[in-house]
Amino acid sequence: MKYISTRGEAPVQGFEDVLLAGLATDGGLYVPQVWPQFSKDEIRELAGLPYSELALRVITPFVGDEIPADELKKMVDDAYAGFSHKAIAPLKQLDSNDFLLELFHGPTLAFKDFAMQLLARLMDRALAKRGRRATIVGATSGDTGGAAIEAFRGRDNIDVFILHPHNKVTEVQRRQMTTPSEANVHNIALEGNFDDCQALLKSMFNNAALRDELQLAGVNSINWARIMGQIPYYFAAATALGAPDREVAFCVPSGNRGDIFAGFVAKKLGLPISKLVIATNANDILARTLATGRYETRQAIATDSPSMDIQVSSNFERLLFELSGHDAIWLNGFMRQFSETGTGLLSDSVFDQFRALFAAHRLDDEQTGATIARIQRQSDYMADPHTAVGLGVAALARRKGEVASSTPMVTLSTAHPAKFPDAVAKALGVQPFQPEIIVAQKNLPERYQVLANDFDIVADHIKQHARVVANS
Ligand SMILES: *Cc1c(COP(=O)(O)O)cnc(C)c1O
Numbered sequence: 509m510k511y512i513s514t515r516g517e518a519p520v521q522g523f524e525d526v527l528l529a530g531l532a533t534d535g536g537l538y539v540p541q542v543w544p545q546f547s548k549d550e551i552r553e554l555a556g557l558p559y560s561e562l563a564l565r566v567i568t569p570f571v572g573d574e575i576p577a578d579e580l581k582k583m584v585d586d587a588y589a590g591f592s593h594k595a596i597a598p599l600k601q602l603d604s605n606d607f608l609l610e611l612f613h614g615p616t617l618a619f620k621d622f623a624m625q626l627l628a629r630l631m632d633r634a635l636a637k638r639g640r641r642a643t644i645v646g647a648t649s650g651d652t653g654g655a656a657i658e659a660f661r662g663r664d665n666i667d668v669f670i671l672h673p674h675n676k677v678t679e680v681q682r683r684q685m686t687t688p689s690e691a692n693v694h695n696i697a698l699e700g701n702f703d704d705c706q707a708l709l710k711s712m713f714n715n716a717a718l719r720d721e722l723q724l725a726g727v728n729s730i731n732w733a734r735i736m737g738q739i740p741y742y743f744a745a746a747t748a749l750g751a752p753d754r755e756v757a758f759c760v761p762s763g764n765r766g767d768i769f770a771g772f773v774a775k776k777l778g779l780p781i782s783k784l785v786i787a788t789n790a791n792d793i794l795a796r797t798l799a800t801g802r803y804e805t806r807q808a809i810a811t812d813s814p815s816m817d818i819q820v821s822s823n824f825e826r827l828l829f830e831l832s833g834h835d836a837i838w839l840n841g842f843m844r845q846f847s848e849t850g851t852g853l854l855s856d857s858v859f860d861q862f863r864a865l866f867a868a869h870r871l872d873d874e875q876t877g878a879t880i881a882r883i884q885r886q887s888d889y890m891a892d893p894h895t896a897v898g899l900g901v902a903a904l905a906r907r908k909g910e911v912a913s914s915t916p917m918v919t920l921s922t923a924h925p926a927k928f929p930d931a932v933a934k935a936l937g938v939q940p941f942q943p944e945i946i947v948a949q950k951n952l953p954e955r956y957q958v959l960a961n962d963f964d965i966v967a968d969h970i971k972q973h974a975r976v977v978a979n980s
Contacts, residue, residue, distance in 0.1 A: 632666065649815045722971065
């Protein structure tokens with residue numbers, strides 16, 4: 509499998525090079541040159557397989573022959589061995605044709621563990637094979653950081669630096685990042701919002717000297733392997749509901765749009781998805797884009813679903829590249845216009861395709877709280893605020909006729925309610941049950957450094973602490 513950059517000016521690379529590079533050298537994102545195809549029979553055979561077996565079959569074509577089959581199988585098995593639910597991604601029925609896919613049974617209680625547990629194993633192996641070390645720098649709106657630290661803590665070949673927006677993550681999220689005591693774990697609380705963290709991260713990757721000096725590697729969903737690790741659960745849910753012989757719709761609480769892009773990829777591979785519904789909180793750039801064809805940024809707003817407090821999402825670029833038929837020249841122009849003016853205009857053909865396959869709606873905090881309460885009342889189910897944005901938007905999409913009542917709709921449940929106890933308590937008047945992993949972190953000392961939103965300050969801090977630099 510070969511990968512190309514969305515900006516069309518970086519070398520074509522194989523899976524492991526893309527895995528270690530993160531962002532392409534032309535500032536674009538890597539996508540497969542051609543999409544593998546799963547026949548109806550191949551999809552039918554996935555139904556009922558143990559999750560890790562299903563995941564292995566779905567990701568194998570993306571890895572190609574770069575990793576021996578038995579080694580890949582072992583990494584995939586290991587990645588999901590630490591999940592606390594035997595089904596890994598259990599599907600819950602909420603109503604006659606409405607389902608929830610619980611993706612929070614991994615070690616940090618959010619769906620980020622699905623890809624991150626696999627990514628850490630893939631990267632460690634690739635680095636060991638090359639006798640190399642790497643410095644991971646990641647930006648988080650709250651959950652990616654915890655998942656990355658959990659997956660990479662204590663690994664010999666990798667230091668991990670996570671930038672989170674200072675005072676804009678929940679206490680549970682912060683403690684997941686700041687309590688691991690391994691020396692290769694470093695937390696930076698940036699004085700800014702998530703968009704600032706992500707912009708700073710991108711400037712670091714776009715600085716060739718720094719990238720080489722630090723041997724930078726990325727774990728944000730700019731890294732193709734993150735997307736890859738999120739495709740299998742779409743197949744697991746859809747085949748459980750009758751695919752390939754029945755269409756299924758998905759509703760996805762969205763921030764950096766990696767998860768919804770993985771759903772788009774599942775459709776490209778042959779899964780019969782009738783609609784992909786993008787659920788956003790008040791940071792509704794994509795809902796506005798879907799209504800108007802204008803991609804227009806605004807200042808990010810802090811909400812009760814903080815992991816989705818993102819305006820400028822990396823993966824929208826991948827989607828535009830696909831919808832434009834791999835037109836890197838058009839995309840370069842679009843991205844330049846967007847970075848210069850804060851607004852990009854979709855072409856008619858991209859806009860039409862975007863609207864045909866996707867729907868997008870927003871839910872504000874009040875509606876999200878009301879949805880948490882309604883789901884508790886109607887289905888005796890406690891949803892976290894991100895999942896509630898999904899469920900509220902799913903109901904809207906049904907009401908508007910965007911998803912037929914005969915089509916099963918799966919909302920992704922992206923986090924455990926205990927990660928966001930205050931928002932849940934505000935809606936229900938009771939605190940969610942705290943799993944043991946969260947309780948244990950309350951008594952541990954925290955380590956993090958507050959830094960100004962300044963490229964040089966952050967880069968110097970990382971250079972001072974990265975083992976790649978110290979040992980060179
Ligand atoms: C990361 C995250 C999201 C958003 O996912 P994207 O892939 O960034 O769109 C939604 N909910 C939760 C709980 C998350 O951690």
